[in-house]
Amino acid sequence: MKKTLITAAVAAMVATGPALADLTIVDTSYRTGPYAANGIPFSDGYQDYFTLLNERDGGIGGEKINIVECETGYNTEKGVECYEATKGEGALVYQPLSTGITYQLIPKATADGIPLHTMGYGRTSAKNGAVFKYVFNYPANYWDGASLAVSHILEQNGGDISGKKIALVYHNSAYGKEPIRTLEELSKKHGFELSLLPVDHPGQEQKSQWLQIRREKPDNVLMWGWGVMNQVAIQEAVNIRFPMENFIGIWWSGSENDVKAAGDKANGYKALTFHNLGSDYPVYADIQQYVVDAGKAAGAGDQVGTVLYNRGMYAAMLASEAIKTAQEIHGVSDITSQQMRDGMEALEMTEAKMEAIGLPNFGPEFKVSCENHGGNGFGAVSQWDAAAGEFKLITEYYQSDQDVIQPLVEEDSAAFASENGIEPGC
Amino acid sequence: MFYREAGDFKTSYVDDNQTFPIKFDRYRYYVVLFAAFAIVPFIINDYWVNAVFLPFLIYAIAAIGLNILTGYCGQVSLGTGGFMAVGAYACYKLMTGFPEVSIFIHIILSGGITAAVCVVFGLPSLRIKGFYLAVATLAAQFFLVWLFNKVSWFYNYSASGQINAPERTIFGIAVTGAQTAPWAAYLFCLIFTFASAIIARNLTRGMTGRKWMAIRDMDIAAEIIGVNPLKAKLSAFAASGFFVGIAGALFFAVYLGAVEVGEVFGITKSFLVLFMIIIGGLGSIFGSFAGAAFLVLLPVLLKNVLVGTLGWPTDLAAHLEFMIVGALIVIFLIAEPHGLAQLWRVAKEKLRLWPFPH
Numbered sequence: 001m002k003k004t005l006i007t008a009a010v011a012a013m014v015a016t017g018p019a020l021a022d023l024t025i026v027d028t029s030y031r032t033g034p035y036a037a038n039g040i041p042f043s044d045g046y047q048d049y050f051t052l053l054n055e056r057d058g059g060i061g062g063e064k065i066n067i068v069e070c071e072t073g074y075n076t077e078k079g080v081e082c083y084e085a086t087k088g089e090g091a092l093v094y095q096p097l098s099t100g101i102t103y104q105l106i107p108k109a110t111a112d113g114i115p116l117h118t119m120g121y122g123r124t125s126a127k128n129g130a131v132f133k134y135v136f137n138y139p140a141n142y143w144d145g146a147s148l149a150v151s152h153i154l155e156q157n158g159g160d161i162s163g164k165k166i167a168l169v170y171h172n173s174a175y176g177k178e179p180i181r182t183l184e185e186l187s188k189k190h191g192f193e194l195s196l197l198p199v200d201h202p203g204q205e206q207k208s209q210w211l212q213i214r215r216e217k218p219d220n221v222l223m224w225g226w227g228v229m230n231q232v233a234i235q236e237a238v239n240i241r242f243p244m245e246n247f248i249g250i251w252w253s254g255s256e257n258d259v260k261a262a263g264d265k266a267n268g269y270k271a272l273t274f275h276n277l278g279s280d281y282p283v284y285a286d287i288q289q290y291v292v293d294a295g296k297a298a299g300a301g302d303q304v305g306t307v308l309y310n311r312g313m314y315a316a317m318l319a320s321e322a323i324k325t326a327q328e329i330h331g332v333s334d335i336t337s338q339q340m341r342d343g344m345e346a347l348e349m350t351e352a353k354m355e356a357i358g359l360p361n362f363g364p365e366f367k368v369s370c371e372n373h374g375g376n377g378f379g380a381v382s383q384w385d386a387a388a389g390e391f392k393l394i395t396e397y398y399q400s401d402q403d404v405i406q407p408l409v410e411e412d413s414a415a416f417a418s419e420n421g422i423e424p425g426c
Numbered sequence: 427m428f429y430r431e432a433g434d435f436k437t438s439y440v441d442d443n444q445t446f447p448i449k450f451d452r453y454r455y456y457v458v459l460f461a462a463f464a465i466v467p468f469i470i471n472d473y474w475v476n477a478v479f480l481p482f483l484i485y486a487i488a489a490i491g492l493n494i495l496t497g498y499c500g501q502v503s504l505g506t507g508g509f510m511a512v513g514a515y516a517c518y519k520l521m522t523g524f525p526e527v528s529i530f531i532h533i534i535l536s537g538g539i540t541a542a543v544c545v546v547f548g549l550p551s552l553r554i555k556g557f558y559l560a561v562a563t564l565a566a567q568f569f570l571v572w573l574f575n576k577v578s579w580f581y582n583y584s585a586s587g588q589i590n591a592p593e594r595t596i597f598g599i600a601v602t603g604a605q606t607a608p609w610a611a612y613l614f615c616l617i618f619t620f621a622s623a624i625i626a627r628n629l630t631r632g633m634t635g636r637k638w639m640a641i642r643d644m645d646i647a648a649e650i651i652g653v654n655p656l657k658a659k660l661s662a663f664a665a666s667g668f669f670v671g672i673a674g675a676l677f678f679a680v681y682l683g684a685v686e687v688g689e690v691f692g693i694t695k696s697f698l699v700l701f702m703i704i705i706g707g708l709g710s711i712f713g714s715f716a717g718a719a720f721l722v723l724l725p726v727l728l729k730n731v732l733v734g735t736l737g738w739p740t741d742l743a744a745h746l747e748f749m750i751v752g753a754l755i756v757i758f759l760i761a762e763p764h765g766l767a768q769l770w771r772v773a774k775e776k777l778r779l780w781p782f783p784h
Contacts, residue, residue, distance in 0.1 A: 029740065031739075031740060031741030031744070032741055032744040032745060032748075036741075040741075069739075069740050070733075070740065071729075071733075071740035071741060071743070071744045073744065075689070076682060076684075076685075076686070076689060076690060077481070077682070077690070080476055080477075080682065081476065081477040081726065084472050084473040084476040084477055085473055085477060087472075088472075088473065099586075100588075100686050100689055103586065103588050103590070103684045103686075104682060104683060104684045107590075107603065107604030107683060107684075108604050108683070110604065111604035111605055123586070172575055172688055173587070173686050173688060173689060174586035174587055174588045174686055177585065177586050177587045178585065178586055180585070181585045198575070200688055201688050201689055201692065299741075412585065419590075419592060420592065420593075421593075
């Protein structure tokens with residue numbers, strides 16, 4: 001039995017040898033498991049944008065894009081398997097969409113010379129490109145998110161939140177723990193009281209956390225949730241009649257799938273975002289024409305225009321712009337992952353560029369450099385309008401408190417560098 | 427024809443008691459060992475190591491550990507994931523606390539620490555049995571995961587709560603960290619798996635193993651014939667914890683490199699290892715290997731066939747994988763409750779008679 005299995009495995013794996021491709025983009029998605037509700041729209045957006053480029057422009061710089069999808073189920077072991085299985089195919093960049101898998105891949109990808117783009121997640125101190133040469137987390141990171149949320153609360157309270165109570169409901173993992181350090185610094189700075197409420201994976205069980213919130217009556221609740229945890233938390237908040245406008249989620253806790261389950265009562269729930277929402281952009285007409293109507297949409301094709309679809313598309317757009325930049329720098333169209341890294345490090349997003357793509361005013365302007373792999377930390381607050389069934393921006397884009405975040409980034413990246421014997425340098 | 431005892435004369439008791447009494451079996455075993463140690467390391471690449479061999483070798487050690495406790499001593503445990511976490515965190519603390527000591531020693535020490543923890547959680551087994559013991563070990567599982575999340579000393583106060591394996595070398599060759607060559611990681615784990623299997627095999631066929639089996643078959647009768655249940659049960663917990671701890675340490679240090687306790691060592695891990703020994707065969711060292719191979723290789727194989735060869739959507743393939751593996755577990759439990767090891771035994775019986783069954 002064992003032997004036949006091994007022989008069969010050998011046969012199958014030999015059969016799936018590396019496909020010789022042009023520009024290979026690996027989409028490590030998760031369409032199954034407790035995080036699928038959020039993983040599907042992101043992956044659809046990510047793939048559809050590349051499909052659009054293939055169908056409309058014939059790829060990037062004349063090179064077709066080959067999308068390889070690999071299901072991780074938000075599981076680190078499967079993530080490693082996906083990485084090892086696909087890296088040989090000449091993958092240009094990985095977008096793991098999981099902080100756990102990111103931590104896993106940072107040393108591996110650095111050793112293999114393949115860049116990681118952890119957009120708005122992953123290891124925050126990777127912003128320091130002098131230490132994390134192959135990791136990019138532009139345009140914003142968790143610590144920016146924590147600061148943006150606190151700034152919003154400050155603004156709501158006329159600039160003074162001393163003595164207020166803020167509770168953080170977080171996924172009890174590297175992802176959820178990431179903002180704690182920044183929030184602690186901010187609580188010292190602004191004088192608010194921080195209480196921490198961890199929720200264990202996968203997050204279906206939150207009764208005790210919300211009972212505690214009901215008892216302690218914090219003025220604001222922040223949430224670092226993902227997948228099924230978001231829906232449950234919002235439902236629980238509705239159940240204890242927590243005022244929704246005081247409940248702010250990170251950008252990963254602000255998609256339609258998360259609030260719809262709670263119905264009209266979720267009206268007023270706020271979430272951060274680092275890009276614009278809705279489908280009122282010229283590029284959507286092209287996606288409709290070249291991808292959806294042509295029957296080439298990824299997944300069921302029903303996610304177009306949702307928050308996370310936009311985010312996936314935004315990630316793909318940033319990747320394709322980095323590919324273009326790399327092609328310009330090196331003067332070749334069929335770039336390698338090393339050249340892709342150079343392109344990412346030289347990436348500059350301007351309003352004119354975004355308008356040319358068909359996404360005017362979609363995301364912040366930023367310029368990546370060796371010292372700064374993380375953008376400038378601009379974001380905005382969106383609010384759920386249950387009647388209209390969509391998130392709406394309620395603030396302008398504003399910047400996070402860089403005075404607090406920059407020293408933390410320096411400190412954490414220096415610790416990583418000394419732990420791993422990395423000589424920081426540009 | 428080739429597979430038979432006849433003609434293979436044993437002249438000493440040692441020969442008579444060897445693990446592979448049949449000549450053909452013995453040579454097959456040497457060939458497998460030779461291939462594993464001398465051929466595979468030269469042809470192995472990153473994908474094979476990280477997707478197939480490392481998980482197989484490490485799960486095999488964990489399955490051996492659980493098999494000693496559940497298969498040989500009859501104490502059902504659902505705490506394997508938690509005990510693997512003890513091994514992983516012990517290894518992490520030792521690696522970062524004493525960087526000058528060899529990683530080889532750290533991993534063995536992690537096994538020892540896990541054995542001690544396992545004995546503590548095994549104490550209730552003297553009073554409670556069967557399902558009730560399973561629930562007690564389940565409590566250990568949740569307690570340990572909670573502990574490693576809650577007490578930041580265990581992860582050196584890092585902001586993310588993750589533990590990361592720093593680079594460690596043996597004779598100047600990296601075996602942990604990102605620079606590890608595939609063959610080095612493979613050989614390092616193979617040595618542990620090989621040694622574990624040899625030790626476990628010899629433990630289980632000696633006096634200790636017989637005591638465990640006596641307790642498993644009927645504890646009151648065993649006590650009457652002079653087996654001390656305290657010593658027998660706790661030694662089973664200790665031996666089991668030792669192997670499971672080594673598996674946990676290797677899982678963290680060599681295989682994954684970075685670990686988050688709730689996700690990697692959760693309750694699903696406990697069930698996975700339990701399924702391995704049930705499918706492989708309770709009370710069999712070979713069964714531990716067969717079960718680990720089955721549950722590690724099958725999903726990878728299915729994924730490669732469904733997505734890679736047939737080009738199906740990944741979500742459909744992932745769901746089908748669950749269904750196929752689940753169905754196979756059920757079919758196995760009905761058709762062959764003694765697992766793959768029993769199939770192997772039957773096959774050997776048939777082989778002895780082949781090709782003249784009369």
